[in-house]
Amino acid sequence: MPKWLKISLKILGALILLFILLAVGVTVYVANNKEKVLAQVIKKLNENLDGTLTVGDIKPSFFSNFPDVSLALKNVVIRDRQFPKHHHTLLDSKDFNVSVNAGALFRGVISINYIGINNASIDLYTDSTGYSNTAVFKKGKKDSIKADANEGGSSTQLKKFSLSNVDFTINNQKSHKLFNFAVDDLNGKMTYPDTGWHANVHLNVLAKNLAFNTKRGSFIKNKQITTNLDAGFNEKTGRITVKSNDFDIGGDVFGLNTMFVTGKGDDSFAFHLTNDKLLWSRAAALLAPNIQRTLNKFNLDKPIGVKAIISGSFGGGDPYFYVTSVVNDNRLTIPGAIIDACNFNAVFTNENIKGKGFSDANSIIRLNKFKGSYSHLPFTIDTGSVTNLEVPIATGNFRSKFPVTNFNNLLGSNVARFTGGNAEMNLKYKADIVNLKLNKPVVSGTIDLSNVGINYIPRNLKLTNSSISLNFTGNDLLLKNIRLQSGQSIVRMEGQVKNFLNLYYSAPEKILISWQVTSPQLYLAEFLGFLNTAKPSGKPAKRANSDNVIEQLATVLNNAKADMHMRINELHYRKFLATNVNADLLLSEDGIRINQVSLKTAGGSLKLNGNLVQKNKVNDFIVATTISDVNVSQFFYAFDNFGLTDLTNENLKGLLSARTSTTGSITNTGDIVKHSIRGKVLINLKDGALLNFKPIKSVGKFAFPFRDLDNITLSALNGDFDLMGDKITINPMEISSSVLNMDVAGVYGLTNGTDIALDVPLRNPKNDAEITDKEELKKKRFKGIVLHIRAHEEEGKLKIGWNKNHK
Incomplete structure (x- = not known):
């Protein structure tokens, strides 16, 4: 082994031994001076406390934060001076670990570099007056801390800290704040x-708990x-x-x-x-x-x-x-x-x-x-x-443009079905929000529908190539540039609804649409849907304010009234043709009121007032008419002879004027219910003629077999009739004609019950044609022999005989 390596290993071993000896020495020191060290730690920790800090026990643990000495404090409790009043302990820790500088410890100084809090609860409490138990901590000054460090004193600057299994609470009663955390690990x-x-x-x-305001609850709970x-x-x-x-x-x-x-x-x-x-x-x-x-x-x-x-x-x-x-x-x-x-x-x-x-x-x-x-x-x-x-109040600018067939998904089958066209909306709205839904919005702007095909289900009305423009201004609704086409009928309309937005939800039955209607030609049969009861095909519309936009729209359409001022060049209904039609109509949920209708027809004129009350399948009407100088044959033809079978347009000629006041019933298809008409009819026929009229011919065969009854001219005829279902009462009526004169009275039965009395002079009135004096003509009218004839039904057959009851 090289010499330098041997020397290095010896030095390293010596250092390790030194540290071990140091560790043993510190451990021995702390063990032998536990009370002294504990007192030093408590004293140090209490330097910045204005309250009490208690520690149950202290143990050294040198290698935990080597080279610092770790002191394990048990049952550490910190409380402020006001604890007896509020009972909130600031800190209650079962394990409170403190690391201190080993060298400083031998000099009798506590320098804390690490604090670890385990198995503890921390409660930072503030009462309703604003006092906090954090007042236990005195506010220190950095300068003094630095001075202590420079003079060899203790330093309170921590290098490390940790919390484990700690319940941490900030409870501020004054500001109603409550923050509570279960700390698993914080270091x-x-x-x-x-x-x-x-x-x-x-x-x-x-x-x-993370409650910035305990009255409103916690965030991220x-x-x-x-x-x-x-x-x-x-x-x-x-x-x-x-x-x-x-x-x-x-x-x-x-x-x-x-x-x-x-x-x-x-x-x-x-x-x-x-x-x-x-x-x-x-x-x-x-x-x-x-x-x-x-x-x-x-x-x-x-x-x-x-x-x-x-x-x-x-x-x-x-x-x-x-x-x-x-x-x-x-x-x-x-x-x-x-x-x-x-x-x-x-x-x-x-x-x-x-x-x-x-x-x-x-x-x-x-x-x-x-x-x-x-x-x-x-x-x-x-x-x-x-x-x-x-x-809440919602406001905004709403815009939309789409094919109107897209409406069908929204409307369902209760209100309308669109078959073509385009819609464009440009609206500003303002509305209350009730239960998170828009309520009674105030709307301004326009809704335009162009080239629209639509089936309006409540009235079974089908429109094609139609256009509608709605303009919301203030609380009013203006309806402009409206073109409606149904079959051959073309209608142009302008309208307005006063106070529309207020009434739309609160009182739809008070909505009145004022219309100005013009038409070059109108085929009334194409609008027979208005005879139907105005109810959608689904469940009945509610009268109360509905939060469903479609239900509310159906309710409004069914309950609103329409005041229509109509000017029509040509009006067609089956065989009937009228020109220069002027009419004022009021349409409501219950029916149609007809006011001041005037028109030209059959060479004359007609004025009409009345009311149509709508029911389920049959509608009742009350009508008063004034007819002036119409061609009686054309007039009867136009109205299908008013349900008569014996007297038809083929039997009549002349100019008819009449006044009627009748009631009756009409079906949803526009047909008069048989025998439903009741009322009064007054007629005046000028330059008239009866052509091949079977009841007169029947009498003529019995009384005047040699006279021509196929063409009977009437200079004037005034009649007074009472209509009673299938019976027509003929009030005493004088008939002066070119063939015979007669007085007629009785009952004419449309199905049965005919019983008519006829007083017929035998003299031929043809000889009186040259007489111009009315008084003289009246005297000669019943001069000579007069036949008293009775036409009545027996066993379903009409019998002609003498009137034995005549006086």
């Missing part, structure tokens, strides 16, 4: 630059926190900074940047947390229960990027929150709806207005560049917000 190394101190810390704790921290303290600014790139909270890793400000009279804190891939449900689970309950009613399927700032004062009050989030191509679930292809930037803060405090009432959620698709309806919200979370 760190410290250095002391001129500016203060710096520490590298490993942390593994269970956050049992019962979450495991694992991280490596880089911490530092600057004496000049009084700031403690803590940073971490792997701050793991319950399996979610955050970036953490924290600052604590001390020595300013009101200690404050600020947390900056970031996470680029955080699931909504896991983020909600980190928050206080009152916030969780709300957030759990929402969800985002994919992870989102989140940045949060939480700052405040340990002295009291709610902390400040500022949270931003970026959502890309996500699926958002909200109460009552799912929004697909969702993208937006969100900001939440509980200080909307600076200086108004940190509270729900001063909170705001801002949404920017929101894009999504609701039930296949794509939309954007340029800017949206929810303010005052105590009484």
Whole structure:
């Protein structure tokens, strides 16, 4: 072996032996001077305490933190002077390990380089007056510490520290804060630059409670926190900074940047947390229960990027929150709806207005560049917000453009089905939020539907190539540039609804739509759906305010009234044709009120007023009409002879004027219910004629077999009829014609029950054609022999005979 190696090994062996001897010596010293050393340690630890520190026992453990001497203190208890009042022990540690400098120890000086607290509880308590049991620690000065070190005294600068199995609590009754951690493992190394101190810390704790305000509950409750921290303290600014790139909270890793400000009279804190891939449900689970309950009613399927700032004062009050989030191509679930292809930037803060405090009432959620698709309806919200979370109000700008067939997924089968066209919406809204849903929104802006095909289910009305423009202004709704086409009918409409937004939810039955309607041609049969009872095909619409937008829309459409002022060039209904039609109609849930209808038809005019009461399948009507100088043949033809079979348009000629007041029933298909008509009819026929009228011909064959009854001219005919279902009562009526004169009275049965009395003079009125004096004509009318004839039914057959009851 080389000589130099032998010498080196001897030196190394001597050093090892020296250290062993030193260790043995220290151990022996501590063992023989336990009480003295314990007293020194307690004295040293008590130098900065204003209270009591008790230690149960002390044992040396040289090799634990070699070359320092480790002292294992048992049952260490620290209490402040006010403990008898509040009963909160600051420190109660079963194992309290202290490492002291070995060389200093032989000089009788305690220099502590390491403290380890194990199997302990730490309770930092502040009562409602602001007093804290941390008052047990006296505030020392760095200069004096340095002086002590320079003079060979003790140094209180720790190089290492650790906590294991420690229950750590910060309980501030004054500011309603409660932080409680179960520390599994906390260890760190410290250095002391001129500016203060710096520490590298490993942390593994269970956050049992993190309540910035105990009245609102705890954040990250019962979450495991694992991280490596880089911490530092600057004496000049009084700031403690803590940073971490792997701050793991319950399996979610955050970036953490924290600052604590001390020595300013009101200690404050600020947390900056970031996470680029955080699931909504896991983020909600980190928050206080009152916030969780709300957030759990929402969800985002994919992870989102989140940045949060939480700052405040340990002295009291709610902390400040500022949270931003970026959502890309996500699926958002909200109460009552799912929004697909969702993208937006969100900001939440509980200080909307600076200086108004940190509270729900001063909170705001801002949404920017929101894009999504609701039930296949794509939309954007340029800017949206929810303010005052105590009484939430939502506002925003809503835009959307899509094929109207996409509406079908939303409307279902109760309101309407679209077959084509496009929709464009540009709306500003403001609404209360009740139970996390928009309630009674105030809307301004436009909704435009173009080239639309639609089947309006409650009225079974089908429209094609139609356009609608809705303009929300204030509380009013303006309906512009509306073009509706159903079959051959084309209708143009302009309308408005006063106070629409207020009535839409609170009283839809009070909504009145005022319409101005024009049409070049209208085929009434194409709108027979309005005879149907206005109920959707699904369950009946609710009258009360519904939080379902489709149910509420159906309720409004079924309950609202429409006041229609119509101007129609041509009106067609089966065989009926009218021109220059002017009508005022009031449509409501119960039926149709017809006011001041006037039109031209059959060469004359007609005026009509009435009311249609809608029922299940058959609708009742009340109608009053005035007919002036219409071609009676054309008029009867247009109305299918009013249900008469013996007297038809082929039997009539002349100009008819009439006044009617009738009631009856009409089916949903537009057919008059047989024998339902009742009322009064007064007629006047000028320049008339009866052509091949079978009842007259039947009488003529019996009384006037040699007269031509196929063409009976009537200079004037006035009639008074009472309609009673299948019976028509003919009040006494004079018929003066070219063939015969007669007085007629009785009952004409449409099915049975005919019983008519006829008084017929035998003289031929043809000879009276030259008489112009009315009085003379009246005298000669019944001159001569008069036949009294009765036409009545017996056993279902009409019999003609003498009227034996005539007086």
